[in-house]
Every structure is written in C-alpha cells, then in structure tokens.
Amino acid sequence: MKPRFAIAIHGGAGAILKSQIAPEQEARYRQALAQAVEKGYAILERGGSSLDAVQAVVETLEDDSLFNAGKGAVFNSDGKIELDAAIMDGATLRAGAVAALRHVKNPIRLARAVMEKSEHVLLIGDGAERFAKERGIELVDESYFFTEARWQALQKAKARESLTEKEKHGTVGAVALDQFGNLAAATSTGGMTNKKFGRIGDSPIIGAGTYADNETCAVSATGHGEYFIRAVVAHDIAALMRYKRLSLQEAAEEVVMRKLVKLGGVGGVIAIDRHGNIAMPFNSDGMYRASKVEGGKTFVAIYKDEK
Ligand code: ASP
Numbered sequence: 001m002k003p004r005f006a007i008a009i010h011g012g013a014g015a016i017l018k019s020q021i022a023p024e025q026e027a028r029y030r031q032a033l034a035q036a037v038e039k040g041y042a043i044l045e046r047g048g049s050s051l052d053a054v055q056a057v058v059e060t061l062e063d064d065s066l067f068n069a070g071k072g073a074v075f076n077s078d079g080k081i082e083l084d085a086a087i088m089d090g091a092t093l094r095a096g097a098v099a100a101l102r103h104v105k106n107p108i109r110l111a112r113a114v115m116e117k118s119e120h121v122l123l124i125g126d127g128a129e130r131f132a133k134e135r136g137i138e139l140v141d142e143s144y145f146f147t148e149a150r151w152q153a154l155q156k157a158k159a160r161e162s163l164t165e166k167e168k169h170g171t172v173g174a175v176a177l178d179q180f181g182n183l184a185a186a187t188s189t190g191g192m193t194n195k196k197f198g199r200i201g202d203s204p205i206i207g208a209g210t211y212a213d214n215e216t217c218a219v220s221a222t223g224h225g226e227y228f229i230r231a232v233v234a235h236d237i238a239a240l241m242r243y244k245r246l247s248l249q250e251a252a253e254e255v256v257m258r259k260l261v262k263l264g265g266v267g268g269v270i271a272i273d274r275h276g277n278i279a280m281p282f283n284s285d286g287m288y289r290a291s292k293v294e295g296g297k298t299f300v301a302i303y304k305d306e307k
Pocket of ligand 1: 013169190
C-alpha cells in the first residue's frame, strides 16, 4: 500500500569514514538523526503539513552543534559565521531563502517568513536580519555560534593543513510528504570552512540545493555548493522526472552519480516523491541520513554500505 506520509533528512555528506569517527561520536550522530527524523514523522502522523515537518527537523539540527548549520556552523576566512537556508512548498511552488546571516539563531525560520510574509524569495545579509527583527524572529550575538572544533578547523585551513571532510563543510536538510499529498523541502548550512566573505552556496539557491514540486519531487542537497549550483542539481532531478519520466531513484542517481561526478562535484541529496518513495544517493564516502515512511521503522545511516 502506498504510504500517506514519509520523511527523509540529512546532516551533510563527504569523506566520512568509519575509521575517522570515534564510536561515541558516531553514536551521537545516529541518535541526533533518529530524534530529528522522528520529530518530523510525529508532525506528519498527527496530520501536520510537510512544511511544518521539514522546518521542525531543520530547526532541531540547527540547534545541535554536531551539524554545520545554526549553532556549530563553520567559519569563513574572516573568522565569521555566515548562514544560508531555504524552504520550498511543493503545493504552490512558493519559496523563501536567506543568505549571509550573522545573527539569526534559526535561519530556516527566517526563510519560512520570507516565503510567507514577504513579496520576495531571497533576502540576504543586513536586509534579511532587519526583516527578522520586524517579524520578531530571534537574533543572537555572534558568540552563540562559536564552537572550538569549527574554530580549530579554520586555523588548520589557514595553515593549509588538510581538513577532514567534516571540518570542511556539512549542511542539514529535510524533505517530506504529508497526508494531504503535499511535498516540501528545507535546507540550512554554514557553508564551507574558510569560504570567502560574502560567498553563498547552493543551499539557498532554489533549484540548486533546495526544490519542491508536488508533481515531481522534493530535494535537499549537501556537498560542494559551487558544483551543485552549476549543475542545478535539485531542479534537474525534478526535470528528469517531469520531462523524461524517470523514477525518483533514476533521476536522483543520474544527477548525483553521473552529472555531478563528471563535473567533479562531491556530495549527495535526499529526495522524496508524491508516492512516498525516497532516494538518498551520494557520491562521497558517506552522508549522515535518516528516513521514516508511514508504518515503517526509523532508518539511520552514515556510511555507503548501509541499506
Ligand atoms: N552545500 C553546502 C555549501 O556549499 C555545504 C555542504 O553541504 O557541505 O554551502
């Protein structure tokens, strides 16, 4: 039977190898992913919207310093935090995005407000933060985002030491199908360690790192953003479904495992279609991910071979 609702989430992709993660840390990741996906699932189960579910999941992960979004975000080359996020409603194709935020505790909440309470799709920097103030969305001092691990990663990058993938980047995201047949996608990130001041990645670019359309799918991406922008990853997956009639799995694999690989773009996506099918391909060693389909078990995975 076709599930009425389902959700998938990610916490970043990259060269995540079992040999590089301590068992306690791996357990913390798995627990955080399980809790987040179950939170989203519970919202869908009680008849909540896919938009509410993906926003709640992303806020939870933004608040967790394990992940590169909100608290725990990476530093740019000036030693500053600049946060990007986007949300999209597959029922109406409305979207809201924010970029280069320095003080917004939960960027995804502001992205939702841009979608619902402004005439615009993308607000950045000071203008976005002024809008946050107007809407009563929580602003915090920059020190809130500081974590020692991210600071050390920046120092290593500046000394041209090689960083582990986890130190370089990461992102959080969620896609969901609700009981009304509506799809939604949300993505939030600190971007990439040592990025240039003012650099914006794929996450807040609608069609690149985030996309949702009830007629095809909802997608949230993670990986080296410049490549995801150039390959227009999220929209390309939807377009392959719409115009070439590929299945969700085929379309997502075509873009992540072939098109992106050809360009040299490392990363992955989570994607869901209106039948509740989920695809989570990645061309890196690992991707923090989890999913839960109506009536099914909570699936949590990090490495390649986990099915
Ligand atoms: N895609 C993000 C960016 O380029 C980073 C990541 O997902 O790892 O900003």
